[in-house]
Amino acid sequence: MKQVVRVAAGQGFWGDWLEAPRRQVEGGPVDYLMLDYLAEVTMSILQKQKERDPRMGYARDFVGAIDSVLPAITERGVRVIANAGGVNPVACAEAIRDLAASRGAGGRVRIGVVTGDDLLPRLDDLIARGHTLANMDTGEPLSRVRDRVLSANAYIGSTPIVEALRRDAQVVVTGRSTDTALTMAPLRYEFGWAADDWNCLAAGIVAGHIIECGAQCSGGNCLVDWRGIPDLANVGYPIVNAHADGTFEISKHPGTGGRISVPTITEQLVYEMGDPHSYITPDVVADFTTIQLEDAGPNRVRVFGIGGRPPTDKLKVSIAYRAGFKAVGTLVYAWPDAVEKAQLADRVLRERLDRLGLRFDKVLTEFVGASATHGPLAQTSADLPEVQLRFGVRGEDRAAVERFTREIAPLVLNGPPSVTGFAGGRPKVEEIVAYWPALIDKTEVQTAVEVIA
Amino acid sequence: MKVRLVDIAHARSGDKGDTANVGIIALKREWYRLLARELTERRVSAHFRDVITGPVQRYELPNLSALNFLLHGALDGGGTLSLKTDAQGKVFSTALLRMTLDVPDDEARTLGLPAAP
Numbered sequence: 001m002k003q004v005v006r007v008a009a010g011q012g013f014w015g016d017w018l019e020a021p022r023r024q025v026e027g028g029p030v031d032y033l034m035l036d037y038l039a040e041v042t043m044s045i046l047q048k049q050k051e052r053d054p055r056m057g058y059a060r061d062f063v064g065a066i067d068s069v070l071p072a073i074t075e076r077g078v079r080v081i082a083n084a085g086g087v088n089p090v091a092c093a094e095a096i097r098d099l100a101a102s103r104g105a106g107g108r109v110r111i112g113v114v115t116g117d118d119l120l121p122r123l124d125d126l127i128a129r130g131h132t133l134a135n136m137d138t139g140e141p142l143s144r145v146r147d148r149v150l151s152a153n154a155y156i157g158s159t160p161i162v163e164a165l166r167r168d169a170q171v172v173v174t175g176r177s178t179d180t181a182l183t184m185a186p187l188r189y190e191f192g193w194a195a196d197d198w199n200c201l202a203a204g205i206v207a208g209h210i211i212e213c214g215a216q217c218s219g220g221n222c223l224v225d226w227r228g229i230p231d232l233a234n235v236g237y238p239i240v241n242a243h244a245d246g247t248f249e250i251s252k253h254p255g256t257g258g259r260i261s262v263p264t265i266t267e268q269l270v271y272e273m274g275d276p277h278s279y280i281t282p283d284v285v286a287d288f289t290t291i292q293l294e295d296a297g298p299n300r301v302r303v304f305g306i307g308g309r310p311p312t313d314k315l316k317v318s319i320a321y322r323a324g325f326k327a328v329g330t331l332v333y334a335w336p337d338a339v340e341k342a343q344l345a346d347r348v349l350r351e352r353l354d355r356l357g358l359r360f361d362k363v364l365t366e367f368v369g370a371s372a373t374h375g376p377l378a379q380t381s382a383d384l385p386e387v388q389l390r391f392g393v394r395g396e397d398r399a400a401v402e403r404f405t406r407e408i409a410p411l412v413l414n415g416p417p418s419v420t421g422f423a424g425g426r427p428k429v430e431e432i433v434a435y436w437p438a439l440i441d442k443t444e445v446q447t448a449v450e451v452i453a
Numbered sequence: 454m455k456v457r458l459v460d461i462a463h464a465r466s467g468d469k470g471d472t473a474n475v476g477i478i479a480l481k482r483e484w485y486r487l488l489a490r491e492l493t494e495r496r497v498s499a500h501f502r503d504v505i506t507g508p509v510q511r512y513e514l515p516n517l518s519a520l521n522f523l524l525h526g527a528l529d530g531g532g533t534l535s536l537k538t539d540a541q542g543k544v545f546s547t548a549l550l551r552m553t554l555d556v557p558d559d560e561a562r563t564l565g566l567p568a569a570p
Contacts, residue, residue, distance in 0.1 A: 041533055137470045223546065224463040224480065263463065263478065266517050270476020272467035273521050276512050289514050305516075323534060364529060364536040372538045374548045376503045392536030435532050437470065 002031070005190045007183050007207070007240040011035040011082075012214030014042055014059050020214060020237050022068040025078055027253030030239060032186045033073070035065060035082035036179045036212050043176060044320030044433040046086035047120075047151035057088030058173075063095050066171065070103055073170070081161060081182045085173040087120075087151055089113050090450075093173045097452055107453050112164025114174040116447035119152040119317060119440070126444065133317060133438040142438060148322040150433060154315045154440055157282030158204075159195070160447040161185035167451045176318055178281055180208030183240060191244040195283075202286035202308025203246035205279065209286075210250055210268055210303070211238040217250065217268035219258030224267065231257025236299075247304040249296050260299040282315055282442070284308040314439040323434035324361065325401040328392040329408035330368075332421030335385045339370050341416040342389040348415050349391060352407055360395040360404075388421065394432065401429050454561040455569040456554045462488060464546035471531035473505075473542030475549050478519040483564060485518040491554050497522055500552055522549070 008030040010021035014037040024033055037059040050057030062084030073080060085092040093113040100109040119126065123146070127133065133142035133152075142149070153176035162185050164172045174182075184204030187193070193200040210217050218238045219229040236256025242248040250260055269288065273279075276288035285308060292305035333341040346365045353363070366372035368388035370380065393404050405427045412419050461484050464477040477492065479485040498509040507525030514521060528542055529535040539545070553569055561568070 221465070223465065224478075263480075266478050266519060267463065267465040267476070269517060270474070270478065270514070270519055270521055271465050272469060273474050273476055273512075274469060274523065276514050276521055289516055291516055293517070326534075326536060328536060362529065362536060366538055368538060373544045374504075374551065377500070377548050377551050390538065394534065394536055432533050434534050435470070 001192070001244060002190055003243070005032070005187055005242045006030045007032040007034050007186055007211070007242065009034050009211035009214050009238050011037060011065065012212065012216060013037065013039055014061060016214055018061070018064065021065040023253070024237055024239070025069045025072045025076070027236070027256065030078055033069065033078055033080045034182045034211065035062065035080065035084060036182060037062060037082060037084045038086065038176060038179070040318060040435045041320060041433055043087055043153055043318055044150045046088070047320065050087050055091050058086040058092035058095070059084040062092065063099055066096055067099055067103070070100065070105060074105055074108060079165070079186070080171045081186060082172070083174045083177045083179070083182060085113070085175045087118060087153070087175060089115055089173050089175045093452055096171055096173065109171060110169050110451055110453045112167060112169025112172040113450045113452065114156070114160040114164060114172065114177065114447060115450070116160070116445060117153045117156045117176040119154055120149070123149065123152055126440070131440060131444070133319065133440065136437040136439065142319065142436065145321045145436065150320045150322060152317060152319045154317050154445045155282060156315065156445065156447055157181050158185035158188055159283070160449050162189045163449045164451065165189040167449065169451050179212040180205045180281055181283065183208030183211060184283065187242045196310070198284050198308035198310060199306060200246035201284040203248065203306040205281050205284060205286045205308070206288070206291060206303065206306050207240040207242060207248050209279070210265060211240055213268060213271065214238070215258060216271065217265055218252050218260050219264055222259070222264050222267055224263040229259045233257065246306060247302065249300050249302045251300045260301055262293045262295055262301055265293055265301045280312060282311060284311055313442050315442050315445055317438045317440050319436035319438055320433050321436055323432040324394060324396040325398045325429055326392060326394040326432055327401050327405050327427040327429045328390060329405065329427040330391070330421065331389045331408065331411060331419050333387055333389060333416065334418040334420065336383055338384050338387040338418070339367055341418060342367050342387050344416045345389050345411055345419070346391065349407060349411065353404060356403065358400045358403055360393040360400065362394040364392045366390040398429065405429060454556050454558050454566070456556050456561060456566045457569045458552045458554060459550040460567045460569070462550065464550055466542050466544065466546035468528055468531060468542040471526055471528050473524045473527035473545045475522045475524065475545050476519055477522070477549060478517065482518050484566070485515060487556065487564065488520060489513060492520055497549065500549065504548070
């Protein structure tokens with residue numbers, strides 16, 4: 001058994017720094033590269049792509065990421081775990097296989113594919129058998145929006161990833177695995193943690209939570225002493241250095257920028273936190289009130305003391321559905337009295353929309369530069385140099401939203417003065433794909449693992 | 454003595470649906486008890502009364518010198534439904550740090566708290 005297993009984070013979301021995976025593999029010794037691509041609504045975007053082309057539906061950035069690390073991972077035996085498969089993990093794995101072949105590594109890269117999270121084809125059957133898939137926030141049954149559902153995927157845990165590693169996969173591709181399972185699975189595999197070793201499994205989950213947002217734990221988006229964080233241009237992404245007893249240190253490669261300290265790790269620990277006593281995953285419930293942190297040298301933090309307990313008998317399901325249309329238009333008003341001018345433009349615009357008889361579910365005005373982010377908490381009496389009027393509408397009627405987009409530009413000539421910043425043209429109408437969180441009995445979800453080369 | 458929260462704590466926020474969470478962390482361990490005493494659900498709820506539509510829940514993490522607040526009804530429906538600039542609640546963190554605390558002079562001196570300018 002290895003004394004230390006090193007898991008390096010290379011992507012915190014789909015759209016993260018393209019340089020990071022290669023820097024993590026080439027910057028120093030690591031055992032695993034963990035890439036997290038899936039946010040709550042990513043699955044629905046991928047589902048739309050798959051509808052247009054059945055070979056699509058996965059995070060295509062992942063192919064580029066593998067291309068950027070391919071020689072290094074094959075030379076050094078680094079294994080890659082990613083939830084890049086989206087709604088089409090098989091096609092994703094095949095794309096990686098084809099890439100390896102085209103780079104002269106055909107047949108030498110074993111790719112594990114985890115499937116079974118996709119519930120879309122079974123949705124009507126599940127509902128017919130009494131699964132309401134009620135919205136966890138509102139309690140409404142899924143039947144209310146069934147005809148508008150685009151994707152439905154269960155969040156799955158570490159077990160199938162461990163299975164793929166056991167079968168010697170060098171690259172493991174999953175669909176809607178939990179972000180944290182991508183980090184916990186290789187630790188469970190390497191250290192042989194039992195499926196009921198709650199404290200160790202919880203430690204793996206906490207390790208995953210710390211690194212799943214990439215550099216957000218190593219100096220990125222860090223408020224404490226933000227001016228003093230060195231060399232963000234060269235920021236180092238985090239690495240978990242884990243031990244068999246469930247303790248671990250977070251570090252980054254030497255010579256990189258950013259910072260790893262107790263405050264930077266703490267900021268990431270509280271990110272998107274709910275009830276800290278119960279961080280629920282398919283494998284274990286982790287208790288964040290047990291986590292202990294201590295400095296363990298420059299850019300190194302030791303994490304220990306983590307407690308866990310058995311999971312629930314449910315899996316969370318991520319469902320995406322079509323929920324109408326929205327558009328946001330902006331104009332910029334200049335000194336003097338920039339806020340007052342923008343406020344008048346807002347009143348004029350609302351009156352015009354009313355007179356047109358346009359009805360929306362929601363109309364929202366913000367004054368960027370004055371109050372958009374902190375609202376009335378950000379009161380200022382200063383005569384600001386400029387303010388951006390940001391006006392959004394949302395509704396079921398696409399035609400009404402389209403009509404709204406024609407009402408912004410005219411304000412430049414027929415509204416309040418000192419206005420600019422309209423060069424972007426008419427606002428774009430966007431179809432809203434909304435998120436519907438639900439629960440399903442674990443017994444309804446069977447995962448499968450296939451290894452291709 | 455007036456003490457600005459931004460001088461004694463740091464914070465990060467994020468979203469879950471229409472709920473924003475704000476994790477607030479004492480800059481020094483010995484300042485955590487003051488935060489835990491002063492930043493009640495009622496106080497934070499009053500701070501955000503014109504910003505959110507739902508209640509506030511608080512959780513304590515003394516192990517991290519941190520408190521976690523859930524601000525319900527904070528994000529205009531949340532996620533892709535929201536029309537807000539900050540649809541994912543990323544900067545509710547610093548909105549909380551705008552708060553000022555009244556701390557007895559003796560206690561402020563003992564704890565070495567920086568006075569508000």
